[in-house]
Amino acid sequence: MTFQGCPVPRSPPPAALPHAPGGLSAVAEWRPSQGVSPGARRFAEDIRAAGGVALIVGGWVRDGLLGYAPKDEDIEVFGLSPEAVAKAASRRSVPVGSGFGILKVGPLDVSFPRRTRATGVGPKGWQGDVDLKASLKDAAFRRDLTLNALAWEPLSGALYDPFGGLEDLAARRLRWVDPGTFIEDPIRVLRVIQLMARLEATLDPTLEARLPALVGALLESPRERIWTEIEGLLMKGRSFGPAFALAQRIGLLAALMPPLVDLDDGQWAALNRSLAHRRSTQDASPFDARVVALALLLCPLPAA
Numbered sequence: 447m448t449f450q451g452c453p454v455p456r457s458p459p460p461a462a463l464p465h466a467p468g469g470l471s472a473v474a475e476w477r478p479s480q481g482v483s484p485g486a487r488r489f490a491e492d493i494r495a496a497g498g499v500a501l502i503v504g505g506w507v508r509d510g511l512l513g514y515a516p517k518d519e520d521i522e523v524f525g526l527s528p529e530a531v532a533k534a535a536s537r538r539s540v541p542v543g544s545g546f547g548i549l550k551v552g553p554l555d556v557s558f559p560r561r562t563r564a565t566g567v568g569p570k571g572w573q574g575d576v577d578l579k580a581s582l583k584d585a586a587f588r589r590d591l592t593l594n595a596l597a598w599e600p601l602s603g604a605l606y607d608p609f610g611g612l613e614d615l616a617a618r619r620l621r622w623v624d625p626g627t628f629i630e631d632p633i634r635v636l637r638v639i640q641l642m643a644r645l646e647a648t649l650d651p652t653l654e655a656r657l658p659a660l661v662g663a664l665l666e667s668p669r670e671r672i673w674t675e676i677e678g679l680l681m682k683g684r685s686f687g688p689a690f691a692l693a694q695r696i697g698l699l700a701a702l703m704p705p706l707v708d709l710d711d712g713q714w715a716a717l718n719r720s721l722a723h724r725r726s727t728q729d730a731s732p733f734d735a736r737v738v739a740l741a742l743l744l745c746p747l748p749a750a
Contacts, residue, residue, distance in 0.1 A: 463604040466597065467499055467524040468581020472604035473612065478510040482600040485552050486519045489535060490600050496534035498526035500556075501582065501597040501606070508593050511615060512645070521556045522585060522597070527578060528558060559585035583608045590634045591641070592621050621650040628656070632663035636675035639693050643683030649692065658696040665701055672702070686718045 463472040482490075486502065493500040500523050509516040523531050528549055535551045549556040559580030577584070586595040592611040598604070609623050620638055622628045635657050641647055664672070683689065690706070693699040700707050709717065 462602075464599065464602055466501070466582035466599075466604070466606045466608075468583055470582050470606055470608055472599075473607045474605045475603045476511075476598060476605040477603050478516070478598075479513075480510065480515060483519060483553075486521065486554060487600055489521065489551060489554060489556075492534045493523055493526065493531065494601065496526060496530060498531070498534075499524045499599070501599055503586075503597045504589070504594050507596040507598045507605075508611075508615060511596070511612075519554055521554055523556055523558055524580065524582070524585070525578065528576065531556060531558075560588070582606055587624060588627050588630070589623050590628055590631070590637060592623055595623055618645055618647040619650060620645075620647050620653060622653050622656075625652070625656060628653075629660060629663075632660045633667050633671050633675060635660050635664050635696070635698065636672065636679075639689045639698070640675050640679040640683070642692060643679055643686050643689035646685045648688075654692070654696075657692075657698075661697050661701055664698070676702075680721070683721065686721045687714070690714070690718070 463475055465471055482502065490500040500521050502519055503522045504520045506516040506519050526534070531549060531551075535549075548558075558576045559578075561575050561577045561580075582597060586597065586608045589595040591614075592609045593615040594611070595607075595609050596611045596615075597606040597608075599606075610621075614621050620641055628634060638649065638653070638657065642649065679686075679689065690699065693702075694707070706717075
């Protein structure tokens with residue numbers, strides 16, 4: 447299987463590659479062209495010395511496999527408590543996720559496998575507890591999409607794929623890991639739209655059918671989280687038409703950006719062209735680029 451700039455062999459991986467926590471076998475040995483940062487490697491070494499396992503998960507793995515320059519190394523630690531990780535880390539760690547055991551270690555975001563349970567209704571109606579005995583498959587089951595459930599062990603190069611994310615990534619297809627866990631965080635509706643534009647991806651029909659029912663809960667999410675996803679759409683999107691069409695079909699456009707609902711086809715085409723070409727503004731400061739992109743959304747160009 448070959449991705450842009452990053453071949454992942456179909457042949458069996460070397461037998462020496464370690465199994466993931468819980469016994470899951472690696473699907474390949476992967477050495478991304480950009481490599482991992484020295485800080486992330488040192489952290490993984492610290493965790494291994496303390497008896498745990500540190501895996502890079504989520505978007506960094508996904509983007510690296512696609513040949514993009516991955517950023518934001520998100521690390522999930524297995525087999526150690528947050529307190530043990532804070533003690534083992536070679537740099538000062540700061541707890542930033544009350545109730546979910548999330549640490550900031552230098553520039554690294556470090557999370558832990560967790561069990562979640564419903565305690566109410568809406569995005570605040572879930573409680574999480576760190577699960578020291580969780581397997582990688584248990585932890586990845588909580589992720590939104592299969593292509594975000596990939597994990598990579600930076601010391602050995604072992605690549606893990608618990609839910610068929612590599613096939614979906616190669617097909618540029620967004621498919622949920624599980625419908626029950628997907629609804630735990632309604633902000634995932636916006637993330638799907640963002641990834642459609644960023645990856646020029648298609649959407650699994652069963653996933654799309656579930657999205658309209660989550661829009662109401664999404665609107666109860668913290669505004670800063672909503673803006674983060676919209677910002678990712680504007681700043682990193684490559685193809686906006688299908689993403690905005692999805693937002694309109696599920697009722698999200700009317701809820702978040704009412705001025706866009708009544709655009710005719712010509713105006714939509716002009717808006718999509720303008721957003722697609724706004725990358726030239728990123729030669730300026732990131733703030734300037736955000737302002738230009740948001741202005742294009744709120745004040746779309748005429749169709750002419």
